[in-house]
Amino acid sequence: xxxxxxMPPLSALRAxxxxxxxxxxxxxxxxxxxxxAAISQQIRTLEKALDLSLxxxxxxxxxxxxxxxxxxxxxxQGFGEIARVVREVTEAxxxxxxxxxxxxxxxxxxxxxxxxxxxxxxxEVDLVLDPSAxxxxxxxxxxxAAIRHGTGNxxxxxxxxxxxxxxxxxxxxxxxxxxxxxxxELLARLPWLSELGHNEALQFLTRQGVTLPRRxxxxxxxxxxxxxxxxxxxxxxxxxxxxxxDDLASGRLQVVLRDDTPRGYYLLTRPGVQxxxxxxxxxxxxxEAAVAPGLNVAAPLV
Numbered sequence: 001x002x003x004x005x006x007m008p009p010l011s012a013l014r015a016x017x018x019x020x021x022x023x024x025x026x027x028x029x030x031x032x033x034x035x036x037a038a039i040s041q042q043i044r045t046l047e048k049a050l051d052l053s054l055x056x057x058x059x060x061x062x063x064x065x066x067x068x069x070x071x072x073x074x075x076x077q078g079f080g081e082i083a084r085v086v087r088e089v090t091e092a093x094x095x096x097x098x099x100x101x102x103x104x105x106x107x108x109x110x111x112x113x114x115x116x117x118x119x120x121x122x123x124e125v126d127l128v129l130d131p132s133a134x135x136x137x138x139x140x141x142x143x144x145a146a147i148r149h150g151t152g153n154x155x156x157x158x159x160x161x162x163x164x165x166x167x168x169x170x171x172x173x174x175x176x177x178x179x180x181x182x183x184x185e186l187l188a189r190l191p192w193l194s195e196l197g198h199n200e201a202l203q204f205l206t207r208q209g210v211t212l213p214r215r216x217x218x219x220x221x222x223x224x225x226x227x228x229x230x231x232x233x234x235x236x237x238x239x240x241x242x243x244x245x246d247d248l249a250s251g252r253l254q255v256v257l258r259d260d261t262p263r264g265y266y267l268l269t270r271p272g273v274q275x276x277x278x279x280x281x282x283x284x285x286x287x288e289a290a291v292a293p294g295l296n297v298a299a300p301l302v
Contacts, residue, residue: 008049013075015042016054020064020072097126098277102147104131105195105223106265109243110163111147118284125277131223133197138270144278146268147285149240151261157268162289164264165240167204169257170248172233181256188217191235195223204238204259240265 018028054068136143247253
């Protein structure tokens with residue numbers, strides 16, 4: 001066990017190691033990107049902490065005392081071992097699969113159709129895609145990034161807007177059968193669909209003043225299956241408008257209600273330095289979103 005109370009400051013040891021390696025305070029300052037005075041101060045701090053003379057100065061060059069030579073050898077071995085282990089653990093991080101979590105709906109409708117371009121640009125990156133409504137924790141050694149829909153409020157995470165989209169209630173015309181979709185009583189009587197693991201539908205409808213039946217009124221499905229059921233006229237659903245843009249344009253679906261609250265799909269990452277595979281994925285994702293800002297799967301492949 002290391003007795004840290006008897007150890008001199010690591011910053012002073014680092015400065016001393018640079019002086020021992022270069023033989024010059026000036027060269028050590030250049031190597032560490034600090035001033036000549038800062039290096040000299042660190043050496044004095046170290047000598048005071050150890051109550052030893054470690055260097056003798058002759059002009060611009062410095063020579064190590066016998067005690068300084070012994071300390072330099074130990075420090076070189078110690079920092080060398082630290083550098084070796086740092087390389088090992090960082091290389092392991094660089095080759096660990098990139099883990100990204102998002103909803104099944106977004107994955108199937110927007111992300112997966114574009115992943116071939118990421119694979120072509122970065123064949124060295126192994127990718128694990130988690131299409132789940134569960135809010136995974138982003139932590140070292142675990143999930144690297146998340147793509148989620150919301151208003152941008154994710155405390156403790158860096159959130160970058162990728163695709164601004166609106167929430168709507170949509171339905172197949174045959175489900176409405178010519179009835180007034182603005183009638184709250186009608187909406188309460190019709191069947192509803194919800195993405196598995198989400199409560200966005202109920203939150204949206206509460207804001208709109210719509211109360212659904214307590215029993216038998218909601219079918220929960222994975223996102224891609226929910227879209228299939230929506231198109232088949234099996235119920236109404238709250239969806240992001242861009243995901244059904246083609247269906248709305250063709251008349252296969254129609255908008256029943258619209259939420260004007262500013263929302264979108266956000267890229268979520270932990271604050272701090274990102275490992276290379278994550279940096280590559282984030283750059284690629286931002287480019288894709290800039291080229292195709294809508295959620296249309298048929299966006300140009302450029």
